[in-house]
């Protein structure tokens with residue numbers, strides 16, 4: 064029998080037709096939409112006189128541009144308001160399920176999909192957002208698409224894609240204390256580079272991956288795109304099934320048993336072929352931080368900023384441009400650098416485990432005076448849990464500011480912007496120039512590192528604060 | 537979206553030798569708030585092009601009248617980052633029909649083809665040669681021939697062939713897009729859905 068990878072199994076089961084010498088017509092099980100990349104798709108759909116073929120397969124939420132304060136009121140920014148209203152109108156018109164601002168399941172699209180149990184193993188999932196790769200944590204093929212493709216999914220529930228190549232990243236061993244899944248992925252990207260995954264779909268494997276919680280797995284798959292890969296997935300296992308059991312859209316009764324039986328078959332056959340394989344040892348991974356303007360520019364916090372010599376084939380000029388933007392010098396230590404803002408949130412690390420980790424770490428402490436600290440839950444559900452578990456009280460006592468759910472300072476489309484020239488240590492996924500506001504300087508790190516930085520006010524390895532403070536995630 | 541057919545494009549070029557030009561540079565997120573497709577060209581490379589007062593920044597290539605044309609030539613790993621098709625729209629809206637680099641990010645390449653921009657991947661050596669030739673003479677022309685799949689630096693006559701999927705190529709030549717194709721398959725798709 065032909066040996067197949069997990070990716071092959073799911074992909075092949077969704078090919079409606081293969082165009083000769085062309086792409087595959089790929090059937091899409093679930094389609095997530097938000098206010099920013101959908102309006103033009105709806106507009107063109109209408110212009111061509113088409114309709115939404117399977118509206119029940121699309122689910123919507125406004126997240127990218129929404130304010131994180133005063134969500135009960137009308138959105139002040141006119142353009143943002145128009146986009147959100149357009150989303151509401153379109154959902155009404157085409158019968159698409161909408162999780163609107165303030166409602167029970169509102170939140171960042173990649174946070175609510177799993178929470179609702181919409182995301183399930185074996186599915187194909189797309190969204191007009193590159194971090195759709197998050198859903199790969201469940202053993203689904205999930206990736207971001209452009210607006211033209213959003214329109215295709217509306218009109219035909221399919222997109223046309225050439226099958227990508229496959230790469231497996233295996234990480235075996237045990238993670239050290241104070242090392243989190245965010246550190247794993249920042250480490251992997253620093254090794255493979257911000258473009259090293261281009262043309263590939265990734266599978267993450269190995270004992271360091273399978274021992275992670277679902278939320279930690281989502282953090283890893285989320286950042287697959289930061290290597291240039293379309294997406295990354297992890298074979299579903301008991302952790303996956305336990306997470307999904309009882310969720311709103313998870314199957315139940317006999318259907319659940321059938322589903323689990325099928326999901327158990329979703330793994331890479333022994334001996335199946337990957338074009339590229341990478342192996343890493345979990346023991347090598349330590350708390351990481353980025354120092355430049357793409358997510359591949361990451362180092363261990365204890366290390367110095369690389370000099371030009373050890374670059375991953377990048378040219379000197381672009382490297383220098385990145386350091387100049389950040390206000391750093393090649394060869395100097397990153398530890399001890401003064402920071403102005405910390406941001407805990409986004410679809411990478413805005414889930415309840417992340418907020419727990421930060422709250423446990425800062426409990427009974429005070430943020431440093433020079434730090435402005437924002438916590439933005441990834442969803443209403445996360446916000447609710449954070450209140451119920453008393454985390455909000457702990458965080459407020461430590462001087463953190465809690466905001467309402469949304470993408471917020473991850474991409475700064477709303478008012479949550481880091482001022483020009485200021486340094487932000489952020490749990491989000493992109494440190495591009497201006498990503499968190501024009502002129503903002505972003506350093507990506509884990510929630511634990513962000514918590515440590517909030518307390519000391521400078522770049523800090525979280526392990527250097529009392530060991531008893533570790534949340535151990 | 538229907539777009540102009542692409543056959544042969546001969547044009548002067550705009551050089552942007554920076555590597556890893558990401559989609560947040562091509563079009564910053566704060567300019568994604570429109571509900572229509574037009575007008576994004578005004579904010580193409582916004583934060584490199586204008587200062588915080590909205591004044592053009594000297595030294596950025598789009599503000600330099602020496603360099604004009606329908607072909608953007610950029611450093612490797614162009615278009616990394618977000619899936620925002622707005623990046624491709626902005627490039628098209630500004631007037632570019634072709635982007636040349638030694639390496640493209642996946643989603644950007646897909647989006648570009650879907651909106652009628654031809655992404656042409658050349659060898660790193662040829663890319664350097666183009667940059668050098670343009671620096672020497674800003675009136676240097678590049679000729680991109682889609683049918684023959686060649687790109688030629690007219691000044692030196694140096695030419696390379698480039699790859700493009702035959703299906704996508706036919707689409708570009710005819711100004712078609714995938715939706716036309718998919719709509720014709722509707723019955724098959726509906727049957728496929730039923731079987732799931």
Ligand code: SF4
Nearest residue numbers: 194409410470473474
């Ligand atoms: S949180 Fe950031 S990365 Fe995630 S969907 Fe929102 S903008 Fe994109």
